[in-house]
Structure formats: C-alpha cells, structure tokens
Amino acid sequence: MEMRLDRSEVKDILQKFIISEDDLHIISEKIELEMEAGLSSVDGSSIAMLPSYVPALPDGSEEGQYVAIDLSGKNLRIMLLTLNGKGREPSAVNNNYIVPNHVMKGTGDQCGAVL
Incomplete structure (x- = not known):
C-alpha cells in the first residue's frame, strides 16, 4: 500500500519540526547547563x-x-x-583485525591474553 502526500501535507508535517531561533537558544542553554552539571558530578x-x-x-x-x-x-x-611538529602533517599507519567471537565474549583476561 503506497501512501501519497501532496505538497501542502508535506509542508504541514515539516512545519512541526521547525524551531525558532529563540527556542533554539533556550534549548542550547538547557543542554549546556546539563553538561556542566554532569561534569561537576551533580x-x-x-x-x-x-x-x-x-x-x-x-x-x-x-x-x-x-x-x-x-x-x-x-x-x-x-x-x-607520528606527530612531526612545526605544523607539519602527521602520518598514520593503521591496521585492522577481526577478533573471533569467542574472544569478545570471554573474560577480560582471556581477551587481553589473545590481544
């Protein structure tokens, strides 16, 4: 079953997601206060x-x-x-490995022994 919406219906739906600049500032301030409280162990x-x-x-x-x-x-x-200082570009060497499932589900000691 296909649902079709006309342009005005889409516009009405999208309108519900628009946040005013004032509301955005209020939301941002509340998030910042919560982050500060979280960092201060409150x-x-x-x-x-x-x-x-x-x-x-x-x-x-x-x-x-x-x-x-x-x-x-x-x-x-x-x-x-490798960080090269003096504003020069760093270099990186990456290696990726697949860890077997039995290792990932084992104890921390078992996982550490394999790694």
Whole structure:
C-alpha cells in the first residue's frame, strides 16, 4: 500500500519540526547547563559526562609517536600516529583485525591474553 502526500501535507508535517531561533537558544542553554552539571558530578543531571583532562588544544608543535587502540564489536583497530611538529602533517599507519567471537565474549583476561 503506497501512501501519497501532496505538497501542502508535506509542508504541514515539516512545519512541526521547525524551531525558532529563540527556542533554539533556550534549548542550547538547557543542554549546556546539563553538561556542566554532569561534569561537576551533580546528582540529577540528565547527561552523564566524563572529564577529558585535556588541558589545551594542540597547536601543531607536538612531536612523537603515539599508539591508539580501539576494540569494538568484532574489530580491533591499531594506529601508530607520528606527530612531526612545526605544523607539519602527521602520518598514520593503521591496521585492522577481526577478533573471533569467542574472544569478545570471554573474560577480560582471556581477551587481553589473545590481544
């Protein structure tokens, strides 16, 4: 069964999703307050937050090699990131692996032993 809508019906439906600029500011302020409450460990915040402890944004002078490891689903992703400093582009080497289901469903020790 195919449902057909004419232009005015579509317009009426879309109108319900339009947010005024004033309402958008109110929503933004409420979200920001909830995020601040979540970061300050205030009970009752609707948004759980974890502090990142990042003191400043990178400025391009950073140098060194760093390893990033991401284990999610059935994929293990490992990246070696080389920061070259002086505003030069970083380089990255990525490797992706499929982790067997029995490893993912095992204990943390079993998973760590395989990895």
